[in-house]
Amino acid sequence: MNVISPRQAQERMQQGAVLVDVREPHEYAEVHAQGARLLPLSEFESRYAELPKDAELIMICRSGARSERAGQMLLDQGYGHVSNLTGGTLAWVQDGLPTLEGTAEGAAQ
Secondary structure, three states: OEEEOHHHHHHHHHOOOEEEEOOOHHHHHHOEEOOOEEOOHHHHHHHHHHOOOOOOEEEEOOOOHHHHHHHHHHHHOOOOOEEEEOOHHHHHHHOOOOEEOOOOOOOOO
16 A cells, blocks of 8 residues: 655645545544545444545544555555555644644535
8 A cells, every 4th residue: 555645645635536535534533634534434334435545545544554454445446546545644744734623514424
């Protein structure tokens, strides 16, 4: 699995990559990367098929551990282009990249 920085993730999102936040809803509501789609790890096994197979998927959590597990699960299920955002949401915020609070409209719940 590729490991990418927050800035690389933002660039790839501008090119059509999907940022998938695997934290729980209360964590996502506190702060999340702008454009991130919520798909909690607790529901991941039953819902991962909602994710497109034809787009790059960038996994993000708080620090990188849960997103790595989710990304590996996707690779095991035949998804081809999966990356893990190193340092997670903490690194995204530290880099000063755009964030939102609350539940984003259109986010998977």
